[in-house]
Amino acid sequence: MSKSGRLRLTDVREVFHLLGHCRDVGDPAAWPKVLVEGLTRLVAGQVAVVSEISIETPGLPPRFVLLGDCGWFTPTHRDIWNQRYALGQEFRKLAVFQRFATFPTPLGTKSREQLVGDADWYRSDEFNVFHQSMGVDDILASFARTAAPPALLGFATFRALGQERFGKRERRLAHLLLQEVTSGVGTRLARRQDAPLAGLSSRLRQTLECLLEGDSEKQAALRLGLSRHTVHDYVKALYRQYGVSSRVELLALCLRRLKPPGV
DSSP states (O other): OOSSOOOOHHHHHHHHHHHHHHHHHOOTTTHHHHHHHHHHHHHTOSEEEEEEEEOSOTTSOOEEEEEEEEOOSSHHHHHHHIIIIIISOGGGGOHHHHHHHTOOSSEEEEEHHHHSOHHHHTTSHIIIIIITTTTEEEEEEEEEEEETTEEEEEEEEEEETTSOOOOHHHHHHHHHHHHHHHHHBTTTBOOGGGOTTTTOOHHHHHHHHHHHTTOOHHHHHHHHTOOHHHHHHHHHHHHHHHTOSSHHHHHHHHHHHHSOTTO
C-alpha cells in the first residue's frame, strides 16, 4: 500500500464494489462474512471480525455478538478467540474496548496505538497470552453507535505478527466502509437481530431450535444424541450469547425477534 494517507479513486471504487457484493448477497447470516473477507483485502489485514456490542441496556452488561469473521491461521485459534470473547463475553475487560466505548462520536475508526500505547499493550495479557499465541498483533477498529437497539456495530481487523502497523490510508478506507455499511444496515443490508439463530454454531443453533419447540434439556439431549451435561453447557452458552439469565428470558427474546413487523 502507498505510504500516503490519501485515498485513490480505485480505493473508493473497491469500497463500493464490496458494499454492492454485500447487498447482492442479501442474507443477514451471509453478508457479514463477505464484508470481512473484503475488508482484509482492502486494508491488507490477516484476521477480521464484524460484531454488534449492545450498550446502555438497563440492568444488563454490554453483550458481544459475533456476526462474521475470517482469516484465522488455524481453526483452533478461531475457537479460542470465540470462546473467550464471544461466548465468554470477556471483551468487557479489554482496554481497547473500554477506551473505544468512551468516544462520544457516532462513528469512529481507531488504530490500536490510538487507544492503547505500546508500553501498556506489549505488557498486557491481551497481547502476550492471546494475540501473540494466535499470531496477530496490530488492530484497526471501526464502530458506529446505533440507536435501535443501543449498540456498537462494526468491525475490527488484525495484522499478523511482524507486519507493519495500520496507517492513515487504511484507517480512512475502513472508516469509509463503516460509514456506508451503517447507513445501509436495516435497509439495503438486512439486520441480524431479526434472525435469532443467525451467527450461532451448528450445535448452539440445534439446541436453541429444540428449546423453541418446547423441549426440556433432557429431551433436547435425546434428540441431539448428546449428554444432558453437554446440552446444559450449550444452554448456558446461549444465555451468555443473548445476555439473558433464564430460559424464559431467552425464549421471550427469540420470540420477539421472530414476530413479524406490525403484529
